[in-house]
Amino acid sequence: MTTAPADVDTPVDRASLEARRAVARELQTAFRDSGVHAMPKIGMTTAAPAVSLTIPLSGWEISPFLGDGQLPVANPAAPLQHLLGQHDVHAKVTLVEFGPETAAEVAVATYGDAWRLVALVVERRSEAHNAALRLRAAFTKIGITEDHIYVAAGTVQIGDINAPDAVTLLEILTNGNSSAALDELGLRNRWDAEGWREVEKLAQLLGRVVSKACGQYLESVPNPACHTCASSRPHRISLGTASPQHVLLLASAITAADEPGACGDVAPPDM
Known part of the structure; x- marks a missing residue:
């Protein structure tokens, strides 16, 4: 019997998929209740991030998640990346175009990281x-x-x-x-x-x-x-x-x- 290499990207099992969907809903609710529009996307395979979030950077309500709210011109995602690291949330933050605006794309590595992000959002709610x-x-x-x-x-x-x-x-x-x-x-x-x-x-x-x-x-x-x-x-x-x-x-x-x-x-x- 041939065993697939450990790094092969395979679909997540049904239970894991449901768990990712559940935490994605919690993330969307936590951000919404903090006045931030966050659009989640579920990772469907083992190699994909558990949840990815697209968060437009316009509006004042996002500032609690961007450090002191002073966005560096060169890399507006840096404060958010730093904040996530401080709270043991393993995620990669990149900037993407979002219509005429700019958004942060937050790729949250694991199910556990996603729940830690939920807690962080609630903690920093105004x-x-x-x-x-x-x-x-x-x-x-x-x-x-x-x-x-x-x-x-x-x-x-x-x-x-x-x-x-x-x-x-x-x-x-x-x-x-x-x-x-x-x-x-x-x-x-x-x-x-x-x-x-x-x-x-x-x-x-x-x-x-x-x-x-x-x-x-x-x-x-x-x-x-x-x-x-x-x-x-x-x-x-x-x-x-x-x-x-x-x-x-x-x-x-x-x-x-x-x-x-x-x-x-x-x-x-x-x-």
């Missing part, structure tokens, strides 16, 4: 991105899944919560004490194209409650759907921009208010 994740998790816990939470310039932008979700958030934060007021003002089910005034009232009520919960004024701007677009999108409310610290307070207030037996620390809004 305070604002961590706060945004906490708030998104708090929203999801109370059934708000269609949120638009972004990070920009070190702050968190909380925007475009649809009107029924805004009612849910208001009732959670006031422990249901706002229900009577919502019913009295007709704010619970008035979400057709004629209900733009009700959306404005709801934005005012919600703004006062969330501002108190996070300890910072949030503008809470109504974004009602017009007659033309009412059939394709709901009325929405943009809560505004907050610091990471205040976003964490809001996330904690939502989580605490949703616990069984919670009394809620936020009083119902004055009408």
